[in-house]
Amino acid sequence: MPKEKKHIPDAQKQRRKIKEKFSKYSPGKVALQVLGTGAEGAPRSLYVFSDQSRYLFNCGEGTQRLAHEHKMKLAKLEHIFITQPTWANLGGLPGAALTIQDVGVPEITLHGPEGLQEIFIATHRFIVIKDLEIRVVQCNEDTNFEDNVMKVKYVPITRSYDNSTVDLKGENSNGVQEQEDDIDYYAHEHSGRRKSPQIISESSKLLLQQTKAKGVSMAYICQLQPRPGALCLEKCVKFGVPPGPLLGKLKSGEDVTLASGNLVKASDVCDPDDPGPVFIVLECPSEEYLDSLVENEIFSKHQSTATRDEDVAHTVVHFTPQKIMDHPKYKQWIERFTPSTHHLVLNDSNTCMGSAAVHRIQYKLNLLSNDFFPLLGDKGTEIINVESSEPPQPKKIKPGSPSLPIENLSVKSRPTSPSDPKIYTNTLFNYHLRPKKACDRSLELKLVPSQFIEETMTTENFPQVLHEVTQQFAQKQRHMTIRDFPKLLFLGTGSSIPNKTRNTSGMLLEVDENRVIILDCGEGTFGQIIRFYGHDKAYQILSKTKAIYISHLHADHHLGLIGLLQGRRKALQKLNQECEPLYLFAPAQIMWWLDFYDKCFENIEEEFVLVPNGELLLNKHELDESLETKIFEELGMQDVSTCYVRHCPNAFGVCLTQQDGSKITYSGDTMPSENLVELGMNSSLLIHEATMEDELAAEAVVKMHSTTSQAIEVGRRMNAKYTLLTHFSQRYAKLPRFNENFSDNVGIAFDNMLVRLDELPLLPLLYPALKLMFVEYYEELEQKAAKRQMKIEREKQALQNN
Template identity: 85%
Template sequence: MSVRASSSQLRHYAKLLNSNLHNLLKTMPKEKKHIPEAQKQRKRIKEKFSKYSPGKVTLQVLGSGAEGAPRSLYVFSDQSRYLFNCGEGTQRLAHEHKMKLAKLEHIFITQPTWANIGGLPGAALTIQDVGVPQITLHGPQGLQEIFIATRRFVVIKDLEICVAECNENTNFEDNVMKVKYVPISRNCSISSENGGENFSTSPIQEDDIDYYAHEHSGRRKSPPKISESSKLMLQEIKARGVSMAYICQLQPRPGALCLDKCVKFGVPPGPLLGKLKSGEDVTLAGGKVVKASDVCDPDDPGPVFIVLECPSEEYLDSLVENEAFKRHQSTATRDEDVAHTVIHFTPQRIMDHPKYKEWVERFTPSTHHVVLNETNTCMGSSAVHRIQHKLNLLSNSIFPLLGDHGTEMIIEQSVDPPQPKKIKPDSPALPIESLSVKSRPSSPLEHYIYTNTLFNYHLRPKKGCDKSVELKLAPSEFIEETMAVENFPQVLHEVTQQVGQKQRHLAIREFPKLLFLGTGSSIPNKTRNTSGMLLEIDENRVIVMDCGEGTFGQIVRFYGHDKAYEILSNIKAVYISHLHADHHLGLIGLLQGRRNALKALKLESQPLFLFAPKQIVWWLSFYDKCFESIREEFVLVPNGELFLNNHELDENLERKVLEALQMRDVSTCYVKHCPNAFGVSLTQRNGYKITYSGDTMPSDSLVELGQNSDLLIHEATMEDELAAEAVIKMHSTTSQAIEIGRRMNAKYTLLTHFSQRYAKLPRFNENFSENVGIAFDNMRVRLDELPLLPLLYPALKLMFAEYYEELEHKAAKRQLKIEREKEALQQN
């Protein structure tokens, strides 16, 4: 039987979507009721503090800009939050480090490139969910169009996105700071790979499919389309090139009242203290006049900090000749105008350019220069290392330690060294020698400050650098946490013995080899990233299967920089199962990362094969035409032209694909999820067959597609007791996924795409057998090692015992609630 989209099949699919059960579930209210109340609370807090200049303001590095990591600067006060640039992966780091996004109101973008805006769609979802009513984007014209372009797969309905008019004649001001916009323009007469291109006026056919229609109640408004004039405007902006710099100055703040001085001058408790605090002189009962200046610290006029990105040589003339910066350099006429710090998002090769060095030298020696670019090495997460060190105790082969060595590690000594005095976050400025910096003798400055995640630069109340909370890793602490679990050492010993015995009886070939880059659903958390897998066919061929946000960073983190470049250069194909954001939002970053790897290794640039629903072309073409050129990086292979037993792909293209991948067959089928959702089977020339479900409810077509697979990789979003919720979202439960593997006669079934409620471990049940395994982020398993995975279950349950007990407790409470509701119905 063919699994092609026949008319009978489509009728069956339509029947499913229009069944009474589905209509009932579809119309159930699913709005997040907490959002309106959170928005009201946020407005009340904002109104309360809007009249006061904050007493605490800090610049904090969230993403350092290291290869594979986002670059983003978080500015927080005791009232508001601001974000400068929002690269891919910002949302995940903000979640791990508990950034208070509920207070975020403004996002400033230097240049509309993926390195700066790739994290905007995901971050907006989180901002919306915590109840922020409105966010304002600042930067080059057209930034908001990224949200319109992604509206089919990133649903923003409770967050108003505003755009500030940013040019040399406008400014932004609130009770925290004043911001002057300084556009830096490209000199198009200087040749470059991006310079002077002609923008196309050909229309782009927009994708009108709502990929989340099955989850909505029907009350959702249809989002607006991008107008042709907006598309042309964006193409023109791309061709012209603008990078927005920001000169920021904190609002002045009166000096704090010193109570010790008040006592010394004999000021009694009461209303006189309030008058002095507000800067008013007072007269005491005996006639003595006490001046506010006598009992208050000096006023703080508000320090200046500058944020900028000079993307390439073409922008240097505009930067160094711009008069706006001179007021804050050595030529400043007032001390309070001198820049206290400059944040450089500029690439290192441009920072090393003589013109850029000369421009930096114009600042005073007191100006600090903080760098957020690819020279940094900290990728920003300790959580991924924590869980990998724990899992590594079970198997060094399946859970190898990560190749990312860019974050400082705390190594415990046998003899306790003297403990340095802890530095409080609001401590005075630290001497530059005490910072985690890299000396660069070739630089015009003695030092730039190269940073890790959570590096702080305090602007108020005291000014200075602070690395006391800068990210560090403590491997011994990670391991001790696990070994301290009751009975774990004994169970670990038993499990590792069993694994060793089993391993000796297996003939383990090096390839094929599967690395899980993301095993969570919907949005990333600190333990599970969104969907992504890397299949190594042999030492020269790699396929990436699904590509959630942060996939490129996961590759760099797992392999380390040099090995990652080798792997990236070997990627011959990417497979996208469907067009939900958690399955393809990392594609642009991966394409760019692969291009950079090929260039760095001096290899010929060749496009990869992109297996995907053909509708993806609209999004990729839009980004290519309006933001950055990526179209030459891939050749589309539509999933819908590879249906089982009925391939319609051009014969020459199919021959090239199979030869490049050393495959005998690549076939697809529709699965029961959103429109244009596919499953795929890959049959290699030496005989092995791997089937991947993508997101789906139990699907007969997938069973046929995957018959006699060596491995089925199937989504298992929900536990069995949440089957009704799985139907609403058109996903599978663990037992349903296992049953699909049994029906297709798969030798092994690997479960993935777990709801983030199962961040560490899913719930096991009686259907987990010796040929069923569960996937973790950064789990690398050879096909012949699959029999080892079930042996790890006892140790995994104990390793995460507290977490697993909580899952069981929640399940028991749900069951009690169901039983009570049944009893109530029977009594009625």
């Protein structure tokens, strides 16, 4: 949800001053750093950083979240280079732009094939960019980019077959008229700085369709600007150079004569000049591009045929899929480079998904229950076993089935051999290009579970409280009958933008062993599924996914849809199953965005059949009766009904009635809603947003959200058997603030929490241990609340005195 950022103008002013100060100098430190490795479910993104500015090559879905966790200084980011305009490379652009805007970057420049600007125009209704100028440069064989850090040559790579006849699509397969969505989904939060929305012209759409048909992938040949060798003071002393202006002359490359008459050459006291190493970034998406790549003579200048040493490529960064890298033509092309050239691989052969924070909190929560909080199936990051000073309590105190032993979870990235020039990486791998060229794995992401557990187990009184809680848990569990289904997995429980511990909205409902429905789909939802289940189980889950429900058209609820549709298709293909479309329950207005993306970037409309939410309103279903019956049977549902809720335009709540009559109601984002109470009357479970704590009720009204107590009250009024709270503001990244309204039928959701419907009464038993587990964090929340209350009291007193 966009907020007023009063600091942005000042931050932008400061950034312009810094840029102007350093723009005349070539930086002394430059390195390539892997942010997203390209592992399945993870973004692929390469960060180039200097001591002056930053550059990003590709920005896959989830880049924003990793940048936040690893404290990337996006305030210095100025240029983003995209190899091919596919979701794998640009799915993270809208979210990253919001972060870049919020840290005060005044302008960002996009480099790549045609269409990058139009992505922002197409998403402007649900991605509010009002303080960031987005420039797109023309990239072709005849244009170059240059600044004080590096020079970049653009090298388009194209498909080899004839594209003279462009197949331009007509009406979309879902039968919805192509009309641009002109609704402002943030109208309730307008500010004076909001830009007037741009319109994508028909000529622009035609150009994008032609670019899509040509299939351009942009390669980048980059060379750092030359830098004079550094002055060595020890050598100056040896040659008798006195302190003073002579040192400056020598540093600038000028020879000097000392008072003694001795000539001191700059080359005698300075390190050799650095002409600037060359690195190449490229993606060869499929076999159809191989001829264009291997026959392009411009690369030969940087291979073993180079005529100058400084032209030889030091590093080649490959976003190319592993299947193509294994192709004989591609291997032969790599062999044309000198043995000294390093090849950095960012593709699906890597395994590191990039986040330690999600594992850290899951290891902690797993102490409470292995059923609710199983250890994650993502085993692609190396695990370090360290003996802790105080070993954690025995696992016998943990309810549920035992966890896998830590030593069985370690999987390292693909190793390299001396004969293999390719480097497969983890997140935070560095390759230093200046001042010294070196491969640096010291910061690569690793997991140390013993530390995660010790952080909690050494908290005062926690072992005792944990023992008491888990005893109660086990005792109550023995007297319960727990069916395997329905089962809910929370993929994202935060609001607005992703946080390192809470992703944006998403839930996965396993109706039975053969059917899955996904409720909302924030950025990174596909990655969350891979991370939780691991690849093999994730493919099975995705192959069973029959429907996706989107509650409303704010980005934090649907920006992960395209990636999920593509991930599901890939899973079906890997399992050799027929790629049947799923049902997409969503506001009808989503079709303009999806149709635009399908026509101008990648084919996605074959993956779904739209079922407009507005045609399933409670007691007013407008769907064809035979179609409705078919859909409900395929989903294992007795009924699916919606209602309008109090949020942005076309925001819906939904109630899913199972074959046994049990009801699961999901609010989406909303203020307390009478429609929702009626829709979900007598629900088995209400899943309701609880964005704000009670003391921020006024802010909740402005944002059109609910407080925790308001959400609980909605559940009470609809006579819901159980209420589960989610969609917490990121200020409650670990825990929301509890209050007296949290009864024994109210629970809170966490990312990667798996709960069966019959297990819900167990959740409140964990509250005492949760408060202690995050005691410092919770005390900080209470202190902030107390300060806020004191401020209110002072303001009241001041008004009375006046």
